[in-house]
Amino acid sequence: MLLILKISWRNIFRHKGKSIVIGVILFLGAVIMTLGNGVITGMDRGLNKHIVENFTGNIILISGDQKNEAVIFNFMAESVEIITDYTKVKDFLKAQPYIKKFMPAAFGAPLVLNEDGGEPDFNYVLGVDFTEYRKMFPDNIEILEGRYPDPDERGMLLTDWNRELNFKYLLGYWITPENEELNKANLIPEAGELGDSLKVKDRMIFMGFNEKNTTLDIQAKVIGIIKFKALNKFLGFFNLIDIESFRECFGYFTAEDSASSIGKEANKILKLDDSDLDNLFGTESMFEKTDIQKNAYDISSLKKETEKTKQIDVDQGSYNQVYIKLTSETPLLEGVKKLNQAVKEANLNVRAITWKKGMGEVADMAMIMKGALFIFVMFIFFVAVIIIMNTLSMAAVERIPEIGMMRAVGARKTFISMMFFCETSLLSFAFGGLGIIVGIIAVQILNAMDMTTTNEMLQLFYGGNAFKPYLGIVDILLAMIQLSIVTVLSTIYPILVTRRITPLDAISRD
Amino acid sequence: MSIIEMNNITKIYPLGNTTVPALRGITLSIPEGDFISIIGPSGSGKTTLLNIIGCIDRPSDGTIQVGGREITDLNDNELTDLRLYKIGFIFQTFNLIPVLNTLENVEFPILLMKKHTKKEIAERATQLIEAVGLKDQINHKPAELSGGQRQRVAIARSLVTRPDIILADEPTANLDSETGASILRLMKKMNEEEKTTFIFSTHDPDVMKYAKHIIKIRDGIIAE
Numbered sequence: 141m142l143l144i145l146k147i148s149w150r151n152i153f154r155h156k157g158k159s160i161v162i163g164v165i166l167f168l169g170a171v172i173m174t175l176g177n178g179v180i181t182g183m184d185r186g187l188n189k190h191i192v193e194n195f196t197g198n199i200i201l202i203s204g205d206q207k208n209e210a211v212i213f214n215f216m217a218e219s220v221e222i223i224t225d226y227t228k229v230k231d232f233l234k235a236q237p238y239i240k241k242f243m244p245a246a247f248g249a250p251l252v253l254n255e256d257g258g259e260p261d262f263n264y265v266l267g268v269d270f271t272e273y274r275k276m277f278p279d280n281i282e283i284l285e286g287r288y289p290d291p292d293e294r295g296m297l298l299t300d301w302n303r304e305l306n307f308k309y310l311l312g313y314w315i316t317p318e319n320e321e322l323n324k325a326n327l328i329p330e331a332g333e334l335g336d337s338l339k340v341k342d343r344m345i346f347m348g349f350n351e352k353n354t355t356l357d358i359q360a361k362v363i364g365i366i367k368f369k370a371l372n373k374f375l376g377f378f379n380l381i382d383i384e385s386f387r388e389c390f391g392y393f394t395a396e397d398s399a400s401s402i403g404k405e406a407n408k409i410l411k412l413d414d415s416d417l418d419n420l421f422g423t424e425s426m427f428e429k430t431d432i433q434k435n436a437y438d439i440s441s442l443k444k445e446t447e448k449t450k451q452i453d454v455d456q457g458s459y460n461q462v463y464i465k466l467t468s469e470t471p472l473l474e475g476v477k478k479l480n481q482a483v484k485e486a487n488l489n490v491r492a493i494t495w496k497k498g499m500g501e502v503a504d505m506a507m508i509m510k511g512a513l514f515i516f517v518m519f520i521f522f523v524a525v526i527i528i529m530n531t532l533s534m535a536a537v538e539r540i541p542e543i544g545m546m547r548a549v550g551a552r553k554t555f556i557s558m559m560f561f562c563e564t565s566l567l568s569f570a571f572g573g574l575g576i577i578v579g580i581i582a583v584q585i586l587n588a589m590d591m592t593t594t595n596e597m598l599q600l601f602y603g604g605n606a607f608k609p610y611l612g613i614v615d616i617l618l619a620m621i622q623l624s625i626v627t628v629l630s631t632i633y634p635i636l637v638t639r640r641i642t643p644l645d646a647i648s649r650d
Numbered sequence: 651m652s653i654i655e656m657n658n659i660t661k662i663y664p665l666g667n668t669t670v671p672a673l674r675g676i677t678l679s680i681p682e683g684d685f686i687s688i689i690g691p692s693g694s695g696k697t698t699l700l701n702i703i704g705c706i707d708r709p710s711d712g713t714i715q716v717g718g719r720e721i722t723d724l725n726d727n728e729l730t731d732l733r734l735y736k737i738g739f740i741f742q743t744f745n746l747i748p749v750l751n752t753l754e755n756v757e758f759p760i761l762l763m764k765k766h767t768k769k770e771i772a773e774r775a776t777q778l779i780e781a782v783g784l785k786d787q788i789n790h791k792p793a794e795l796s797g798g799q800r801q802r803v804a805i806a807r808s809l810v811t812r813p814d815i816i817l818a819d820e821p822t823a824n825l826d827s828e829t830g831a832s833i834l835r836l837m838k839k840m841n842e843e844e845k846t847t848f849i850f851s852t853h854d855p856d857v858m859k860y861a862k863h864i865i866k867i868r869d870g871i872i873a874e
Contacts, residue, residue, distance in 0.1 A: 548706055550811070643706035
């Protein structure tokens with residue numbers, strides 16, 4: 141081995157020109173690969189931070205009957221199947237040790253109605269319990285105007301992005317939070333140009349519809365104007381609305397519905413089928429004996445009733461998705477697998493999917509960009525392999541007399557192969573290693589530059605508003621593995637060429 | 651005792667749609683310790699014969715034994731090992747490894763054997779370098795040596811593994827007559843000291859006078 145190393149090392153210096161060509165390619169390839177890995181990882185981390193930590197969690201639990209898994213970002217605004225019996229699901233999720241936090245929600249795309257007339261269009265809304273939402277995603281939004289809703293307060297948080305889009309293309313009036321002065325600094329130029337003629341409102345009218353084609357209108361007061369701290373151009377499509385209003389809008393079973401007790405007789409009627417309608421007129425069922433209330437307006441009973449309304453458990457109503465954050469030590473796919481297994485065992489009609497599936501097109505776009513970058517890195521990788529392979533093959537042909545002589549005096553093919561491989565490996569180690577170091581430094585510099593963008597595509601590419609490439613140990617190892625693969629692949633053909641060189645070839649050259 | 655036994659060796663090279671016979675039924679026996687010159691005009695088959703004896707080419711037909719071992723059915727690794735342990739080569743163009751110095755070039759084949767200590771290898775190589783008169787050039791690279799000196803290094807390298815046979819294909823062809831003569835004297839000396847069989851090809855009549863035996867070859871057959 142020492143002999144091989146000695147010959148290889150000296151050959152590198154003997155063929156300086158070729159060594160430099162191969163070395164420079166390896167160096168540039170390693171820099172680009174390392175940088176590319178850094179950008180891909182940075183993008184992944186950014187998306188993970190901004191979507192997983194601040195919008196969906198790692199896993200989304202959906203109804204077992206849900207067909208399209210893009211339950212959050214589907215441009216067709218398809219309705220999402222309801223999760224039945226959420227209270228059982230809640231107890232089940234609480235018992236899973238690998239789940240750190242979870243929060244139920246309901247996604248829907250109601251039509252926004254214009255009180256002044258005009259064509260309606262969709263807005264995405266996320267029905268949440270604001271208190272729970274804040275616990276789950278404590279630092280994801282910024283209140284631009286108004287305030288965060290009080291516990292159990294009815295109303296909505298409108299995103300600045302939707303306010304702008306609604307003004308331009310849908311409503312023609314500007315929306316401010318209830319009881320708030322118009323903040324002129326936040327007006328978009330088109331609104332500002334209208335001056336005093338600008339119409340301002342503090343409510344939005346949504347028309348939801350359910351599977352039975354029933355349409356339901358609600359009026360939601362705007363409590364605050366919000367902005368997502370990152371990826372606002374994407375996440376800003378989602379207004380937040382209190383869950384009870386959402387349920388009313390979409391005809392879901394509300395918590396209030398569940399709190400209302402159904403009388404014994406009403407229950408009996410509900411259970412009747414069409415063929416039994418005659419029973420409705422049975423004398424027994426028509427009347428019910430009851431005591432006459434002497435004190436109809438008993439203040440204590442009214443007070444009790446009010447308290448009961450306030451203490452409504454919102455979880456008694458319907459949701460259509462649950463956002464789940466896993467413990468840090470649980471890998472995403474393992475978490476999904478575990479959860480689905482446990483769901484099956486618990487016989488619940490729900491299904492766990494990754495946040496990427498739930499985010500639909502947005503995650504797809506991000507993955508496409510990641511894929512494009514990966515293909516670019518692989519292209520560099522491929523070009524490097526081809527150039528090195530050619531250079532080494534030429535070197536092998538030029539060295540036929542030398543290699544043939546070595547074979548004649550007793551060097552086996554393995555020795556020659558090892559010698560060639562060793563030469564490329566030494567170059568790869570020196571130049572490629574330097575390339576990786578330069579790549580690491582470049583990633584640190586780019587990180588320190590704190591480049592930000594408002595461009596949506598770039599935001600996806602960055603994985604957030606700022607370009608934050610990142611290199612972990614795994615990425616550096618990956619760069620080393622990629623470099624090793626380049627080295628191995630680029631020497632395969634030249635080695636095959638050298639292995640075909642016979643002592644006879646050396647003599648023929650004489 | 652014969653070190654090489656050849657029986658009805660033929661070698662045919664394909665050339666387009668036709669074939670060219672290089673050797674046509676050579677039967678030959680070379681005794682151990684001999685100093686043989688194979689002579690003949692260009693294209694007579696000298697080099698082909700040396701290549702087949704040296705296990706770097708295979709005959710088209712016939713059998714050949716080197717050191718008592720039939721070689722026609724050996725695989726590539728077996729032939730390589732046979733060359734390493736039994737045969738030394740001296741090429742016309744002094745083929746040395748350019749990046750190794752004189753000592754390292756001479757040590758090269760014995761290092762491939764992986765059975766001697768570093769000290770044994772160095773001693774054997776140094777002894778041979780001194781024997782070929784290159785003591786002062788022991789650390790010189792091939793590029794720093796003259797043609798004659800390089801061929802001396804090649805001779806030392808061919809002897810370092812103590813082979814049974816040394817094959818030299820026109821070893822003096824690229825040297826001036828004086829240097830060529832000194833190389834042949836050296837080969838003769840080594841033949842006597844190391845008891846190694848030397849087989850060399852030439853078409854130089856001056857070279858032939860050093861040989862104990864001469865094999866004359868013409869049109870692929872032994873003429874006398």
